[in-house]
Amino acid sequence: MLVDRKREIRKFADSFRGKCKVGRYGIIDLFKECERCGYKLVRYPLGNDGDLGFAMKKDGDVIIFTNSCSRLSREIFTLAHEIGHAVIHLNEKQSFIDDNATIADISDDEMEKEANYFAACLLMPSDEVDRFIDLEIPDYKKNNLSAMDIARIMSEFYVSYDMVLNRLESLGKIDGAQKLQLDTERNEKRVGNLLRSIGRNAKLNIASEEIYLPYEYIDYVIYNYNHNAIPKETLEKALSYYKLTYDDISDRILDFSESEDDLDELIGGLED
Numbered sequence: 001m002l003v004d005r006k007r008e009i010r011k012f013a014d015s016f017r018g019k020c021k022v023g024r025y026g027i028i029d030l031f032k033e034c035e036r037c038g039y040k041l042v043r044y045p046l047g048n049d050g051d052l053g054f055a056m057k058k059d060g061d062v063i064i065f066t067n068s069c070s071r072l073s074r075e076i077f078t079l080a081h082e083i084g085h086a087v088i089h090l091n092e093k094q095s096f097i098d099d100n101a102t103i104a105d106i107s108d109d110e111m112e113k114e115a116n117y118f119a120a121c122l123l124m125p126s127d128e129v130d131r132f133i134d135l136e137i138p139d140y141k142k143n144n145l146s147a148m149d150i151a152r153i154m155s156e157f158y159v160s161y162d163m164v165l166n167r168l169e170s171l172g173k174i175d176g177a178q179k180l181q182l183d184t185e186r187n188e189k190r191v192g193n194l195l196r197s198i199g200r201n202a203k204l205n206i207a208s209e210e211i212y213l214p215y216e217y218i219d220y221v222i223y224n225y226n227h228n229a230i231p232k233e234t235l236e237k238a239l240s241y242y243k244l245t246y247d248d249i250s251d252r253i254l255d256f257s258e259s260e261d262d263l264d265e266l267i268g269g270l271e272d
Contacts, residue, residue, distance in 0.1 A: 001113060009114055012087050013121035025128050026157035030079050031212075034064060039086060041079075043212040045069040052103050055082040056095035062086050068211070073160035073204040077119055078103055084118030085111070124157050124167045132156060133173065144178060147185035151194035155201040161191050211241050218242060218249070226254045 020033040027033060034041050042065045052074075053066045064082045066075050081103055085096045089111050096102075102112040133140055136156075137149055145168070153164045165182055168174045174182070186194070195202040221238040224230045236246055246253075 001110070001117065005114070006117065009084075009088065009118050010121050010125075013084075013118050014125065016083065016087060017122055017125065024156060025132050026159070027123065028158075030076055030083075030123075030158070034079060034083060035214075038062070039064050039083070040214045040216070041212065042066075042214065042217075043068045043075075043208075043210045045207070045209040045211065051097055051099050053078040053082045054095060054097040055085040055090065057090055062090060068208050070207060071160065071205055072208050073154065073158070073163070074103075075208070076158055077123065077160060077163055080119035080122050081115045083122070084115035088114055088118060120163070120167050120170070123159050123163070126171055128157075129153075129167065129171060129173070140173075145174060145182065147182055147189055147194055148198065150182055150186070151191070151198055152200070154191075154204060155195065155198060158201070158204065160204070161186055161194075213238070213241060215242070218244070222249060222252055226252075 016037070017027065019037060020027045020030070022028065031041060031043070040061050040063045042063065044065070044067070046067045046069060048069050050067050050069065052070060053064070055062065055064050057063075064079065064086060066078050066082070068075060070078060078098065081098060082096070089096065093111070096111070096115070098112070098115075101107050102109065103116070105113060105116045107113070132153065136152065137145065140149070150161055150164050153159075153168075154161055157164070159167075165174070165179050169176070169179050192202060192205045195205055218239070221230070221235055225232070225235045232246070239245060239249065
């Protein structure tokens with residue numbers, strides 16, 4: 001990626017971050033910020049073998065999906081990656097579907113690399129990393145960073161252990177040998193144990209399996225029910241995510257003969 005392009009992407013990330021509620025160092029709830037910035041967010045547990053996320057334009061809306069079967073820290077990075085696509089690329093292309101290869105930055109696709117760079121700059125901007133190290137780990141050059149330090153950075157920036165290592169290496173804070181050593185420490189001590197030992201954000205290391213749908217999705221579900229596209233059981237299942245029942249929306253229901261479908265296929269239909 002060219003230097004000028006990297007600078008342009010950093011500006012995009014800085015602009016988006018400027019709209020977000022930030023804690024001491026990290027964005028407190030990127031999911032909320034995604035919606036507040038006008039995107040339609042869908043979170044759904046598609047399973048460990050499902051795609052990690054997608055971003056797409058549909059009927060004038062930008063829809064961003066994340067698979068909540070991922071560890072929360074990874075789901076947050078996926079969300080940042082999809083926001084990158086929305087900010088940088090959706091005028092050039094209508095949709096992006098991302099899996100392990102694209103999110104892990106092993107794809108040769110330049111747009112995927114750009115979305116990953118956007119995500120890194122959004123979640124861990126270099127000046128905030130410098131500030132954290134200066135204020136929280138002032139002797140890191142003398143003693144080197146420990147796995148516990150990495151867990152503290154994870155907790156403050158709401159990111160994964162791997163992302164911290166990759167970002168610190170890219171910023172020149174650690175070299176390849178130090179990264180390998182810290183990765184070895186992680187395998188020995190386990191990330192969950194490290195987070196519990198510092199008493200912060202242990203939830204980052206587990207999947208939320210959150211089901212979250214835009215409120216407008218109710219209209220979409222009712223429309224499909226009224227047009228004989230989904231059965232009543234699917235309608236009731238979708239309504240339960242909003243703490244609603246069939247009786248609550250009965251005045252909007254038309255009579256028809258039910259057909260078969262399920263919610264997973266309904267959500268998959270957003271990709272069409």
